Amino acid sequence: MTNALARLSTRRPRALLLVALIFVIIAAVLGGGVTDRLRAGQGTEDPNSESAHAAELLDEYFPNARPNFVLMVSSDRDVDDRAIAQQGVQLAERLAYEESVSGVTSYWHTGADSLKSPDGRYALIVAHLTGNEAEAGEAQRRLAPDYQGRQGDLEVQIGGVTAILSEVEDTIEEDLIRSEVIALPLTLLILVLVFRGVIAALLPLAVGIIAIIGTNAALWAIAGVTDVSVFAQNLTTALGLGLAIDYALLMVRRFRDELELGADPRTAVTTMLNTAGRTVFFSALTVSVALAAMLLFPLYFLRSFAYAGVSVVLLAAAAALLVLPALLVVLGKRVNSLDLSRLLTRRRAKAAGGTAKPSGFVRLTSTVMRRAPIFAVGSVALLVLLGLPFLRVEFGMADDRQLPAEAEPRVVQQIIRDNFDSSATGVIDVLARGVDTAEEREDLVEFATAVSALEGVQEVQSPVGTFAEGRQSEPRTPVDAARETDGLSYLQVHPEDGIEDISPESQDLVRAIRDVDTPLDTMVAGQAAALVDSQQAIGSRLGWALGAIVLTTLVLVFLLTGSVLVPIQAVVLNALSLTAMFGAVVWIFQDGNLAGLIGFTPSGFIDTSLPVLMFCMAFGLSMDYGVFLLSRMKEEYDRTGDNRTAVSVGLQRTAGIITAAAIILAVVLFAIGFSRITNTMMLGWGVALAVLVDATVVRTLLVPAVMRMTGRATWWAPAPLRRLHDRFGLRESAEPVPHERASTTPSYEYAGRGGHPADPAPGAEAPAAEAVTVPAGAEDSTTTNEIATKKRVPHEAQ
Structure with missing residues (x-):
């Protein structure tokens, strides 16, 4: 394989570079729109789990149960003030008539304490944006400018899941550009110091840029058929630059060493591919295998990194094995142009007083x-x-706290966390299917009663009433009647104060609800349930x-x-x-x-x-x-x-x-x-x-x-x-080299530059001295076949 690559690189290097340039141009055009196709969602939920299936049913039949768009309203006056309440009602009704909005609920329409802060400073309007994650995100971006900021006497801030995801996507895109601006100049500086030359230092960056641009195009194509997380772009940049530099560093150094030994550029490229090239190929295989293992997990967050990781590794290796050799053939000895090594060598020799250490x-x-x-x-x-x-x-699940402290969706969520009833954010959703007959409704009553008796449960709201401490505390209301449709019954389990949405106590509560013995077909959803299912999927x-x-x-x-x-x-x-x-x-x-x-x-x-x-x-x-x-x-x-x-x-x-x-x-x-x-x-x-x-x-x-x-x-x-x-x-x-033959060869302790032996191993007899000349600085360049033809020099002859 490496011989074939050597023939291709040495015989038609310019044609190969032209093909590479065309590839980069096409990839840049396709990959330029990759961010629009990537998903900003967490991607840490198992799509085949019980909680995921229940969430789909809730979105379809009970959209009010899973609001993803939040307007947090505040004012100088109490939210129960007549004028403030009137404006709040108008704001909620205006939102209800917006396209892609369903299931609008506000404090002023329901009077629910969970939608109002105890001090009366804040009130919530919550809504559900229809469509998948991408469609809901587009709707959020469209609606936010019309509702954000001052609305009469009201101050409105935007929050909710869709706002958090949009903020994550925008922040990652900005941070990615900033990281590239930081990394590229520093990387080039280090490469110049390592290679001691500007031209040679630019070659690894060329390989890295090809790998990054090519991977963005690959992600663009993959995102067209499956979900890909926006976080994968960070891995593309890191591995694209890192591995490309690793591979190019190894290969360019071998090429330059071969030139110092007197080889012409084509011969040097052939030797480089047959030595360092094989190591690069093997390395790419091992790294790809480790990253491809993430394809075994159903979470698209992990699978996205496998898509990006394997793509960037293979493209970095391909660029190092195809494009880089062609560049080296064209450059030839000019690869050492703007070489700083002589100046640095003279300075080191002067500092050392002419004595090599x-x-x-x-x-x-x-x-x-x-x-x-x-x-x-x-x-x-x-x-x-x-x-x-x-x-x-x-272990937990990422939330708004991964955003910068000043991000508005995080500010909204933090205010809700600090000023609203914790049970409002830590609700555990339960669906029961096939509740049609009187006997099945009686089973639902028994199930709700049993769940309300579980440790850590404050109350259970269900289509058959409200339950607490193992008994029915409130009769069925018109609001409860809306909790059932088409044979589906929706229950809300409110944890006790202090139990947060994805805390270990909340996860234990999910497991306890699932263990309740009932003839009904029940499913548990919510953030805690999704976390439990994700842990199960990963484990x-x-x-x-x-x-x-x-x-x-x-x-x-x-x-x-x-x-x-x-x-x-x-x-x-x-x-x-x-x-x-x-x-x-x-x-x-x-x-x-x-x-x-x-x-x-x-x-x-x-x-x-x-x-x-x-x-x-x-x-x-x-x-x-x-x-x-x-x-x-x-x-x-x-x-x-x-x-x-x-x-x-x-x-x-x-x-x-x-x-x-x-x-x-x-x-x-x-x-x-x-x-x-x-x-x-x-x-x-x-x-x-x-x-x-x-x-x-x-x-x-x-x-x-x-x-x-x-x-x-x-x-x-x-x-x-x-x-x-x-x-x-x-x-x-x-x-x-047969081990039997190699094992009979006298052993030497190699401690000096150039691989020259120092002292014979114990019991070994030193061979006769024979002068061998190794060019200065070529200590790492000798190929296996060349080394095998040279006789080792006894310590006394050095």
Whole structure:
């Protein structure tokens, strides 16, 4: 495959670039309208659940039960003032005649205490906007300017679900532009420092832009046939830039190294694709698998991130394997134009007094290898300690508090939360089907009585009257009569004061209502019921998702390394690297530590679906760096047959790349994390922390320490699996190196630049000295076949 890509890139590079340009133009046109197709809804409800089905029936038969548009009215005078009441009635009646509005209810029409604040300062007009989520959102945007602000003696503020979702959509769109403005210049600056040249630094950005624009077009197409969350755009930007830079960083560095070794541009591109290109291809597979696991969940919030994630990974890999090689062939040695390395090299040499010193990674590697048990135990203890706060995690559902404090829909909801009866917002909806006969109505009375006797229930309003404390407290009224139609009966369960809509007590109450023994066909809806069903949906599929990720990772890492132990180590250590992220999420966003400094309002819980998303995303990125490291270690082990050499040299030669890639990706994620939406902030900063911990503690300390301790057993596999890997395994060398042959090769401790051996391994006899010239700065560039033809230099001959 890589040979075919090399032939395509080297023979017709300009034609390939022209096709890429046409693709980008078409994708930009299509993707430009992607936001209009995306849904701003939470997307965290199981559409096949009991609560979702009940909600559909409520919207159809009892629209008053689920108002999604709220006018909060306030005045200098009491809302019961005659003039104020008259204007309030007129405002509600005007709203009732608007297109797309049904089920208008106001305090002045009903006199319901739940629609008036105890101090008389506020009153509510609630309505239901018809249509699906998108249609209701359009109606809200159309109506809001006509009702917002001063209306005679009334001050009106807009709230409700549709207003919250519209505000979320607008805020995300603004934050996305701001994050790109922050991330792109900083990324370019870091790339210039890493590549020490402007032209080379621009190439990863080109790959990232192709991936982002292409993914927006893909989301535009996918959103035409299924629901896609607007939050997915944040993942597109983060992964598009991050992975494109990872891949381009690895490949451009290999290309430049080949040029320094004297290869012409076409040969350098061929070598680059056959080495770094294979690593990029394998990395894209592993990251895609981790993100694709979210397709197993029915929640469209998680599925949206799978659509965006898999698309951006595959497009980033395609751009790196197709467009980038063509660009490098056209640029040739001009890729080093505006190169700052000579100036920086002269300054370093002058500062060092002309004496070369071992790099920091060389010294770190030597220390870790000498004290492997200490670093292994210490790293594990640190990661476990950082993850302990996750043991007290509380799951919930995102609400208005993820919006900025000054957003009007959030202000309205906060006033309702602070000044209105909590039972008005925490109502649990219950539907009973098939209540037609007298006997069935008697069953409904018994059911309402039993529910009213449950702990935590204040009262139950039903078509057969109001019930409290296990008995009927009020007879049936004309209002109650409106609670039944076409064989459907609608009950409202009001929790006791202090029980909020999605609190653990409210969730327990939902489960208790469902456990009530009744011959009626009942369904429970409401926010608490939706949360319970979402948790059930995630929990029932979580094992399958984790199993798919683990099994696929084990297979792919085996194909890369041919080892039985390394894939197991990769899965365990990758999972361990995520503990700091989950611990920080609970400590900061659930417990509220640093809330004032960062600027968010803690809700006391974590959105149920967010840890799943963060795990899949962070695990995939962790495997991305793991592939970089393991592929180089495997290459060294095939060449030398010595585990210590493979681990040491592999770490020395990839630590710089991994660190640079992690810093750049963290910058992009932190830019995303500066969003004013709390969930986006949590996602960006949490995954950024996971990336940095993985690239530092795990990749540079824990992985080499564990592999040093497991010794040669690290690379062991039974004969049948070894033969399987020799036939189907992924490797950077043209032919597999038999382990039996490699194991007889004398082992050397590689500690210097250029992969030169330092001291022979214990018991090994040093070969005769032979001079080998390696160009300065080319220590990471030698290909597998070239290295295999060179003889190692004894320590005494260096």
